Amino acid sequence: MASPANSGYVPFFIAAAVALTLLISSAAAHRYNVLRYGARPDGITDSTRPFLMANAATVYVPNGTYLLMAAVFEGPCWSKITVRLDGTLVAPSDYRALGSYEHWILFMSVNKLRFHGGTVDGQAARFWDCRMSGRDCPSGARSVTFYWVNDVRVIGLTSIDSQMAHIVINGCNDVLMRNVTAIAPKWSLNTDGIHIQGSTRVTISGATLETGDDCISIGPGTRDTFMTNINGGPGHGISIGSLGWNMIEDGVKNVTLTNSVFSGSENGVRIKTWARSTTSFVKMVIFENLIMENVMNPIIIDQNYCPYYEGCPNQFY
Numbered sequence: 001m002a003s004p005a006n007s008g009y010v011p012f013f014i015a016a017a018v019a020l021t022l023l024i025s026s027a028a029a030h031r032y033n034v035l036r037y038g039a040r041p042d043g044i045t046d047s048t049r050p051f052l053m054a055n056a057a058t059v060y061v062p063n064g065t066y067l068l069m070a071a072v073f074e075g076p077c078w079s080k081i082t083v084r085l086d087g088t089l090v091a092p093s094d095y096r097a098l099g100s101y102e103h104w105i106l107f108m109s110v111n112k113l114r115f116h117g118g119t120v121d122g123q124a125a126r127f128w129d130c131r132m133s134g135r136d137c138p139s140g141a142r143s144v145t146f147y148w149v150n151d152v153r154v155i156g157l158t159s160i161d162s163q164m165a166h167i168v169i170n171g172c173n174d175v176l177m178r179n180v181t182a183i184a185p186k187w188s189l190n191t192d193g194i195h196i197q198g199s200t201r202v203t204i205s206g207a208t209l210e211t212g213d214d215c216i217s218i219g220p221g222t223r224d225t226f227m228t229n230i231n232g233g234p235g236h237g238i239s240i241g242s243l244g245w246n247m248i249e250d251g252v253k254n255v256t257l258t259n260s261v262f263s264g265s266e267n268g269v270r271i272k273t274w275a276r277s278t279t280s281f282v283k284m285v286i287f288e289n290l291i292m293e294n295v296m297n298p299i300i301i302d303q304n305y306c307p308y309y310e311g312c313p314n315q316f317y
Contacts, residue, residue, distance in 0.1 A: 125161065140164040
């Protein structure tokens with residue numbers, strides 16, 4: 001993670017190059033089955049447009065595999081919206097079709113969102129090969145992102161092989177994630193399981209996170225985060241930060257992690273900050289009832305964080 005953009009930090013802007021956008025109506029009041037509007041569960045036919053035509057209180061995705069390009073589901077929306085995913089959503093196999101976007105599946109300003117079950121598959125193996133080869137590669141997309149969404153319930157979602165972070169919670173309030181899974185090879189780059197930033201009252205209850213980066217990363221401006229029954233590893237464990245990249249930056253307050261197991265991870269729990277003056281901070285952190293198995297650094301506080309030792313501010317060795 002050589003730069004802030006690759007260290008868990010997610011900026012508060014949306015890329016201008018988003019391909020397709022759904023404007024969700026707050027008056028929607030019926031059930032929408034994507035098959036009835038042209039979606040094909042063959043994993044080959046582009047089903048993006050049928051998904052983006054959805055304008056209903058409940059969106060239902062039956063069993064099958066659906067090819068989905070970069071898509072934005074955008075409000076404002078104040079009525080409850082439920083997405084029931086029984087099938088699997090797959091990204092295009094050509095990573096260049098998705099990698100130029102910051103996000104694959106983006107929910108923005110959709111309040112009272114309920115997302116149940118299913119699998120999203122980023123099909124990122126060729127993308128990782130490109131990055132490790134040193135070739136000129138796209139920046140990569142996060143698989144499922146929630147921007148400025150309040151009152152969110154995500155239950156039973158599985159994300160595999162995301163190009164970048166699997167699940168991002170940014171600028172949200174009152175989020176519950178239960179029984180979620182994120183899986184990527186331990187050598188994959190920047191594949192954080194869950195990234196939380198600028199958000200308040202996020203609860204993660206039950207998660208299996210096997211990634212190549214942080215199992216959960218907590219960025220600036222995060223308050224009141226509660227995590228329990230987390231199974232992490234491989235990966236870099238649970239990290240607060242990195243913090244302090246900017247001189248004027250919000251901090252992290254009131255984080256609790258309990259009743260969790262880390263196995264074969266590089267770290268267990270970590271706090272990481274850059275060695276520069278900043279308004280950022282970390283306060284009121286509780287780690288309790290944790291089991292560490294074959295973990296290199298069970299607990300680590302790094303106030304000289306600088307991956308790859310390049311451009312390190314105020315470092316002393």
